[in-house]
Amino acid sequence: MNKRTLAAEYASHSEAIFKCPVCNSSMRVFELKNLICSNNHTFDFSKQGYINLMSHPVKSMYNRSLFQARRKLITEAGFFEPLIQAIAEMIYKHAAIERESLSLIDTGCGEGSHLFNICESIRSKYQKTVTGVGIDISKEGILEASKSYANKIWTVGDLANTPFMNEQFDVILNILSPSNYNEFNRVLKADGLLIKVVPQTSYLKELREIIFNQPEKQSYSNTDTVVRFNENFQMVDNSRISYTLLLDKLSIQSLVEMTPLSWEAPKEQVKSFLDEDTTQITVDLEILIGKKR
Numbered sequence: 001m002n003k004r005t006l007a008a009e010y011a012s013h014s015e016a017i018f019k020c021p022v023c024n025s026s027m028r029v030f031e032l033k034n035l036i037c038s039n040n041h042t043f044d045f046s047k048q049g050y051i052n053l054m055s056h057p058v059k060s061m062y063n064r065s066l067f068q069a070r071r072k073l074i075t076e077a078g079f080f081e082p083l084i085q086a087i088a089e090m091i092y093k094h095a096a097i098e099r100e101s102l103s104l105i106d107t108g109c110g111e112g113s114h115l116f117n118i119c120e121s122i123r124s125k126y127q128k129t130v131t132g133v134g135i136d137i138s139k140e141g142i143l144e145a146s147k148s149y150a151n152k153i154w155t156v157g158d159l160a161n162t163p164f165m166n167e168q169f170d171v172i173l174n175i176l177s178p179s180n181y182n183e184f185n186r187v188l189k190a191d192g193l194l195i196k197v198v199p200q201t202s203y204l205k206e207l208r209e210i211i212f213n214q215p216e217k218q219s220y221s222n223t224d225t226v227v228r229f230n231e232n233f234q235m236v237d238n239s240r241i242s243y244t245l246l247l248d249k250l251s252i253q254s255l256v257e258m259t260p261l262s263w264e265a266p267k268e269q270v271k272s273f274l275d276e277d278t279t280q281i282t283v284d285l286e287i288l289i290g291k292k293r
């Protein structure tokens with residue numbers, strides 16, 4: 001079977017989760033080629049295996065090299081490994097102990113490494129069956145995801161109008177990515193879990209210090225984000241994950257490429273960072289865990 005057919009076959013086991021982005025009616029996988037709604041709106045599986053469920057095309061500011069850089073940094077430098085393990089443990093503790101199988105959606109999944117790694121960790125450490133769905137508005141990100149990781153449902157879609165029925169997911173992941181709390185509330189099961197990861201004060205501080213001349217921009221505050229989280233969900237747990245990594249030259253380059261804040265920085269400053277053979281970099285993140293109110 002080719003990748004298109006395999007992806008359609010995999011999605012057919014979960015076809016009840018889909019909602020037509022045009023008319024909101026239910027959808028089904030048709031002839032292992034496309035997803036079709038009861039009013040005949042049709043969306044094709046691509047030859048790489050993702051499905052584009054945007055009702056209108058959107059131009060993304062992120063290009064393919066950003067997603068490739070991110071995947072390299074994650075897979076080769078283990079950049080987010082402690083975070084991934086912490087999230088898997090949180091999911092087990094708060095959502096998976098009594099469940100045999102779990103459905104996860106990563107909102108703003110980009111090139112898909114976080115979703116893949118978290119699903120793998122839950123499956124291998126805790127022997128749970130996991131269905132993983134990734135959604136991102138960027139076609140470039142989803143294209144990379146579908147090329148790298150099979151046995152996931154990869155969708156290009158709008159977070160403000162997610163192409164999924166109500167109360168379909170046990171866990172929503174939202175990692176360093178914008179939130180849409182109305183949609184999170186709608187698609188999360190009544191006893192489901194929202195896991196949001198936000199930067200903490202020292203996140204990438206070595207890079208920020210080089211890029212920004214103003215001290216107030218060199219650290220980061222997530223106070224507003226946490227307030228908004230609390231307004232929409234009931235926080236049941238939270239955890240701060242801090243560590244430093246020693247990056248080699250290639251990983252430094254990947255980090256700069258995947259970090260939008262470095263794009264606006266003075267070229268000279270970025271170059272001095274890129275010229276280092278190795279550099280220490282701090283990852284400082286907070287995991288917020290919420291349930292529906």
Ligand SMILES: [Zn+2]
Nearest residue numbers: 020023037041
């Ligand atoms: Zn429709």
